[in-house]
Amino acid sequence: xxxxxxxxxxxxxxxxxxxxxxxxxxxxxxxxxxxxxxxxxxxxxxxxxxxxxxxxxxxxxxxxxxxxxxxxxxxxxxxxxxxxxxxxxxxxxxxxxxxxxxxxxxxxxxxxxxxxxxxxxxxxxxxxxxxxxxxxxxxxxxxxxxxxxxxxxxxxxxxxxxxxxxxxxxxxxxxxxxxxxxxxxxxxxxxxxxxxxxxxxxxxxxxxxxxxxxxxxxxxxxxxxxxxxxxxxxxxxxxxxxxxxxxxxxxxxxxxxxxxx
Amino acid sequence: xxxxxxxxxxxxxxxxxxxxxxxxxxxxxxxxxxxxxxxxxxxxxxxxxxxxxxxxxxxxxxxxxxxxxxxxxxxxxxxxxxxxxxxxxxxxxxxxxxxxxxxxxxxxxxxxxxxxxxxxxxxxxxxxxxxxxxxxxxxxxxxxxxxxxxxxxxxxxxxxxxxxxxxxxxxxxxxxxxxxxxxxxxxxxxxxxxxxxxxxxxxxxxxxxxxxxxxxxxxxxxxxxxxxxxxxxxxxxxxxxxxxxxxxxxxxxxxxxxxxx
Numbered sequence: 001x002x003x004x005x006x007x008x009x010x011x012x013x014x015x016x017x018x019x020x021x022x023x024x025x026x027x028x029x030x031x032x033x034x035x036x037x038x039x040x041x042x043x044x045x046x047x048x049x050x051x052x053x054x055x056x057x058x059x060x061x062x063x064x065x066x067x068x069x070x071x072x073x074x075x076x077x078x079x080x081x082x083x084x085x086x087x088x089x090x091x092x093x094x095x096x097x098x099x100x101x102x103x104x105x106x107x108x109x110x111x112x113x114x115x116x117x118x119x120x121x122x123x124x125x126x127x128x129x130x131x132x133x134x135x136x137x138x139x140x141x142x143x144x145x146x147x148x149x150x151x152x153x154x155x156x157x158x159x160x161x162x163x164x165x166x167x168x169x170x171x172x173x174x175x176x177x178x179x180x181x182x183x184x185x186x187x188x189x190x191x192x193x194x195x196x197x198x199x200x201x202x203x204x205x206x207x208x209x210x211x212x213x214x215x216x217x218x219x220x221x222x223x224x225x226x227x228x229x230x231x232x233x234x235x236x237x238x239x240x241x242x243x244x245x246x247x248x249x250x251x252x253x254x255x256x257x258x259x260x261x
Numbered sequence: 262x263x264x265x266x267x268x269x270x271x272x273x274x275x276x277x278x279x280x281x282x283x284x285x286x287x288x289x290x291x292x293x294x295x296x297x298x299x300x301x302x303x304x305x306x307x308x309x310x311x312x313x314x315x316x317x318x319x320x321x322x323x324x325x326x327x328x329x330x331x332x333x334x335x336x337x338x339x340x341x342x343x344x345x346x347x348x349x350x351x352x353x354x355x356x357x358x359x360x361x362x363x364x365x366x367x368x369x370x371x372x373x374x375x376x377x378x379x380x381x382x383x384x385x386x387x388x389x390x391x392x393x394x395x396x397x398x399x400x401x402x403x404x405x406x407x408x409x410x411x412x413x414x415x416x417x418x419x420x421x422x423x424x425x426x427x428x429x430x431x432x433x434x435x436x437x438x439x440x441x442x443x444x445x446x447x448x449x450x451x452x453x454x455x456x457x458x459x460x461x462x463x464x465x466x467x468x469x470x471x472x473x474x475x476x477x478x479x480x481x482x483x484x485x486x487x488x489x490x491x492x493x494x495x496x497x498x499x500x501x502x503x504x505x506x507x508x509x510x511x512x513x514x515x516x517x518x519x520x521x522x
Binding site for chain 2: 121124125146152155174178179246261
């Protein structure tokens, strides 16, 4: 199975330009699962809820149509971040799309910094969706620091965790090694690059998008400032059996009666 | 506050020799918290429950007396592994000892490989104990792969996690970086070195004992085959405030209603 990411620097507020960037980068790419960054079409540094709302979509609108289009070109399932609108609420969401349309949506549970001012926190349990028979969960960016999200997905059967990101802190990539080891899952962290200066905000995104293997191996790693598409070939069956040896199992050995969480 | 570890290669079954090794290594060392490896006095590769039982102790016997002795010499609190016997059950335990005697005991929750054949799994919630006013929790070796143990200790107030180990897998040291980051705690991983070949077993222990800081910094790191004592100076207050920024907090931002663990 071929899984990987698009790393690039979205132009703030310019969906059509960002769609063209992604489509150009993906030219000739055939894959099974492609992960795009968090909020890949809109940029990140909103200054008000109104501004974020002006770039939001109800599922089925232009971003999902674009993703459906590239799903067809690449013969792939795509996971990508977008601003989801429901009534007057906005969510920092990621959708999974294939040629049939939207398969599922994850609403980011832990909002980072000023996201709290315009987005509502996710209000659904993270779910797992099937991609060509393989179970794939979604988490977004800051979820990396909470072991609970990836654990929930892995206990729910996820073999691969798609992880659209707009990382500004330096630690997520190494933490994803631990997330994959402790849960025996693959992960695709699709980060963005570039800088956004808007109002008082000045974000430099750290790139280094990464596909991580079930033994914590870094299967492919981007640099911190180059737009690129990178893929890794994996055997998703490696994520199925949670045995460590004949006596130990990553899930069965948890001693839930003695944890206070 | 000075915290650190003794890394050395215990001689199997030779408590008095191992006591002398530890006391010699600690000569002249003054510290606040010193962590010794898992099963530091007995060795690891038992071949039967009877053999493990023959090296077991009820709390208060010779190993605790030795630890009390070195606590006095070093003016420190000591955390160290031992085989705890209660009725006919044996536990892979670690005790915390100061000059007044035993402060607390942790019984290893997830037993590794053949430990399951002679030890009973821990049957108590991991607790936090005060060392000179600083809250210290204990976990043992294989606990590193389960985020739940360190999370339980951190939520219980631990500022420092003492982590006696007999590591044979290569991943714990980097995982402890994530444990410290996700919980904002310090950790002292005290690993052993050397090789034990007994019966069909052949264990090579990986050393690289490590003190890890609250930002995932490796504060001090031993090599993989040298007996040594290494210390780090820390400010335990850095582990008290779990804020990431004005909007985010490592504990408060957990979305427990949406995790299925």
